[in-house]
Amino acid sequence: MDTIPSGLSQYRVAGVNAAWFLIGRHSAERPRDMALRVVTAPGHDNAYTFSELDALSARLAHGLSALGVQPGDRVAALLPKGLELTVTALAAWRLGAVYVPLFTAFGTEAVSYRLTDSATKLVVTDGPNRSKLPVAPAQASLVVVTTGGSVERGDISFESLMASPARTDWIARNGDDAMVLLYTSGTTGQPKGVVVPIWALASFEAYMRLGLDLRPNDRFWNLADPGWAYGLYYGLIGPLLLGQATLAYLGAFEPERILHLLEHYQITNFAAAPTAFRAIRATSPTPKKTSLRVISSAGEPLNPEVSQWSQSVLGVPIYDHYGQTELGMVINNHHHPEQDRPVKPGSMGVALPGFRPVVVDDEGVELADGREGHLAIDTQGSPLCWFTRYFHAPERTRQRFTPDNRYYLTGDDASRDDEGHFYFSGRSDDIILSAGYRIGPFEVENILMTHPSVAECAVIGVPDDLRGESVKAYIVLRNTHAASEPLAAELKEWVRQRLAKTAYPREIEFVGTLPKTPSGKIQRYLLRNP
Helix, strand or coil: CCCCCHHHHHHHCCCEEEHHHHHHHHHCCCCCEEEEECCCCCCCEEEEEEHHHHHHHHHHHHHHHHHCCCCCEEEEEEECCCCHHHHHHHHHHHHEEEECCCCCCCHHHHHHHHHHCCCCCCCEEEEEHCCCCCCCCCCCCEEEEEEEECCCCCCCHHHHHHHHCCCCCCCCECCCCCCEECCCCCCCCCCCCEEEEEEHHHHHHHHHHCCCCCCCCCCCCCCCCCCCHHHHHHHHHHHHHHHCCEEEECCCCHHHHHHHHHHHHCCCEEEECHHHHHHHHHHCCCCCCCCCCCCCCCCCCCCCHHHHHHHHCCCCEEEEEEEEEECEEEEEEECCCCCCCCCCCCCCCCCCCCCEEEEEECCEEECCCCCCCCEEEEHCCCCCCCCCCCCCCHHHHCEEECCCCCCCEEEEEEECCCCCEEEEEECCCCEECCCCCECHHHHHHHHCCCCCCEEEEEEEEEECCCCEEEEEEEEECCCCCCCCCCHHHHHHHHHHHHHCCCCCCCCCEEECCCCCCCCEEHHHHHHHCC
């Protein structure tokens, strides 16, 4: 596809404002429509309309402006999901500022790095997270705004800012100007700041409509945290962009509680990471009566067995989707009827219109269908590909593109069949080379996940004097099974018979948990280098 889907070019022009796209136009047209529902663990439920979010963010925008926030300045939020986080982001965007998300599970070092690297001017936080801010930030002028009434010496009260008069204007920016500076998880090296321009809204809208098939009568819930890409792009920004309500749940993740909320709020369109679905599956619930129409998974590869479980327990399969912080979602098993194609087991789907993903070799040459190589995005053929740079990191940016700048390199390995379906093999540095064979860890994990004892697993390559590398599997068992040598032998044979004699795990270690990023992705490099 060589053109941006119809209607999405409106974002890449002069005189635009991100907050106006998200709430301004909807507040004018449908002021009483619900925009945000905040649900707490005890069951408290607060709903806010587009008109209310417009008014609240206008007041905070006035307060932030009085503190010196200008267009292009970075404004961070170290807050849980909910009203304060949403209003902070919207107020920053009203002023033409750049929003910097900070995940509440971060420690002081992670928070300090992001605040310092981004040269954030102002951060909004709450009492429980205030101690995570550096005592002596590198930028002495950092302004700290604290919510909840407990304000430390030198902080500004969030509530006092919310008492400001409303600033009802929308600062005009260019579509290429930044609206978000979102840091990667830093699984290899220091986190990188991804510069997200306003016009990335075109890509976000395409995914919400085609990938998720979000419809006006849907009740939508994206479980992902807005401190990370999938939760921010498609749990906060995407629904508001389409004028839809979004749900923010503030309680701890408990599988039975999640199932209760799906039923109670009659959710029809649900998205979460595979980690969440695996945890729900591990509880072995009986079939549930839900209102679910579609379910989507993103963040890491989805095991086909988990989707089959969903079909039998929740009544609908889970569709696997692929993307990155730098791209948004680009390959999907699309729910939209016009893009819907038969789902192939193990496939992460086909290209989202507006993107041209390809498989290339080590020299950046496109490979034929059926060949495994490096997954890349052809920027010349991808009008919705908005990523151009990391923040103040030209060398790290250069490493993600081929020398001619045509292909963005995802760092993942994959293959594509002759019908355009892509199959994930693993991170480029996760591929196992054993006795001359290339083994994708995800392929082995898929087979292991079909065994009734396995709740989660991760596969890596370990040094082997004879083969160069051999396969090792870390297994988290379901509570119905106990670790034993006979079970380990059974699992080895399970893979040997179902995949290949060259790919079965020669070593199995039973563990209680797997190392993961805060967004739920398995960190195999920590298993390789404990």
